Amino acid sequence: SAVISQKPSRDICQRGTSLTIQCQVDSQVTMMFWYRQQPGQSLTLIATANQGSEATYESGFVIDKFPISRPNLTFSTLTVSNMSPEDSSIYLCSATAGTGDNEQFFGPGTRLTVL
Amino acid sequence: AQKVTQAQTEISVVEKEDVTLDCVYETRDTTYYLFWYKQPPSGELVFLIRRNSFDEQNEISGRYSWNFQKSTSSFNFTITASQVVDSAVYFCALSEANTGNQFYFGTGTSLTVIP
Numbered sequence: 001s002a003v004i005s006q007k008p009s010r011d012i013c014q015r016g017t018s019l020t021i022q023c024q025v026d027s028q029v030t031m032m033f034w035y036r037q038q039p040g041q042s043l044t045l046i047a048t049a050n051q052g053s054e055a056t057y058e059s060g061f062v063i064d065k066f067p068i069s070r071p072n073l074t075f076s077t078l079t080v081s082n083m084s085p086e087d088s089s090i091y092l093c094s095a096t097a098g099t100g101d102n103e104q105f106f107g108p109g110t111r112l113t114v115l
Numbered sequence: 116a117q118k119v120t121q122a123q124t125e126i127s128v129v130e131k132e133d134v135t136l137d138c139v140y141e142t143r144d145t146t147y148y149l150f151w152y153k154q155p156p157s158g159e160l161v162f163l164i165r166r167n168s169f170d171e172q173n174e175i176s177g178r179y180s181w182n183f184q185k186s187t188s189s190f191n192f193t194i195t196a197s198q199v200v201d202s203a204v205y206f207c208a209l210s211e212a213n214t215g216n217q218f219y220f221g222t223g224t225s226l227t228v229i230p
Binding site for chain 1: 148150152158159160162165206210217218220221222223
């Protein structure tokens with residue numbers, strides 16, 4: 001299994017600013033993902049963070065708004081840029097170990113409130 | 116089309132009652148994985164179970180049991196003798212082998228256990 005930590009756990013930000021969320025895994029993993037969970041909603045995949053190359057974004061999400069880095073096999077960041085109140089959500093990082101069983105481990109989430 | 120459907124948005128039961136949470140999935144893959152996660156009010160996703168498409172054996176873990184029926188594309192979750200601590204949102208998810216471990220989440224079922 002993999003243990004995932006995220007920083008910050010929560011934040012309150014002003015409109016128009018940007019926040020970078022860090023995701024750290026305690027072991028090397030093959031794939032890392034970023035999800036958004038808006039209040040009272042399910043999880044929506046933002047992008048797959050690829051090690052050494054640009055992230056792969058899902059429909060409705062763009063790099064300018066959600067730039068992602070993955071410099072190595074254990075770490076990734078998601079930036080929420082030029083924030084608006086609609087960006088208030090929980091942002092979750094997840095990872096798979098690539099063992100073939102598709103088990104996906106989730107971080108504790110970052111609860112973001114934009115005023 | 117929705118790949119994972121959780122038709123029950125909210126369920127309330129009285130403590131000690133049994134409750135079944137429904138999950139219906141849709142896939143053309145022959146190799147896929149099904150998951151259940153629990154999200155308590157604190158927000159973290161707690162992994163409950165993973166099932167692969169080749170294993171239709173039902174599983175029991177304490178008060179939890181899962182019924183996987185490929186014929187009806189369902190993966191239902193039953194809590195026996197419910198407790199107040201079971202109150203949470205429960206998500207069913209599907210991962211297909213040919214989509215690089217991407218998860219498709221259902222919309223979740225909010226369970227309230229009344230003491």
